[in-house]
Amino acid sequence: MTASTVTPLAVGQVAPDFSLRDQNGVEVSLSALTADKNVVVVFYPFAFSGICTGELDEIRDHLERFVSDDLQVVCISTDPMFSLRAWADIQGYFFPLLSDHWPHGEVTRAFGVLNPATGAPVRGTFLLDRDRVVRWTLVNGPGEQRDFSELPAQVAALS
Template sequence: MAVPQGSLAPDFELKDQHGVPVRLSGLRGRRVVLVFFPLAFSGVCTSELAALSSARLPAEVLAVSVDSVFTQRAWADQEHFSFPLLSDFWPHGQVARAYGVFDEERGFALRGTFILDGDGVIQWSIVNPISQPRDVADYLKALS
């Protein structure tokens, strides 16, 4: 079960596609859109993250998957994503588990999105099945 709205978002530190550590609590004071996605280079994930990249949301966007830093770097370079891709590679899926969006059978995250306010409190969230893409318009509406 996903972390409920009104809860303090579990803190974490993961490396981005450049190997730079990103700590969620280091973004306090800013709104954050935390997006979990199954796997880099897949069709639905590519289209979702491309839409996020071009949407220019009024918040910091962090995208998280179990892919390695190296895989995420190749994908980010290919697709020109404008936000950090964070590697939840090891311990495998630990952050996705903390947010209640890890698919234990398949070994990767569901399509979970969490919008956090400047205090790190979850204001809005959605979890879609792996085959169902999310709509960026929903994020814009939640952020307005």
């Protein structure tokens, strides 16, 4: 992956609204989420893969950093909803895993993190305020596990 392959949304840009189904088939829209909370949008390449499982396990194991009265996390891949349901059930993920399966990668592409070589997202993380403005971002390529350690300070800066 080269820098020219993807062009992620940058700090200060407004994230596009979207509506996707979660692992339970429930429609989730970004505008509804940001009406009440700041949102962390976590794009990941593939359910059931090693690094992705480790990253989402970190979210599960430290959910208080990602979900609060003022914050909601959503995780997005291009996997089908039923794959996400199976993975969530096995791993105990009780936060929204959203399927950007069809039209394939439309939301992932709009956020600038679709890897055209794989048809899957790169590891993009976006902290959005209630106006859907990107306040912090972290983007990692294939095989590069992301480090969420800066997120709590970035969330605190929104207050």
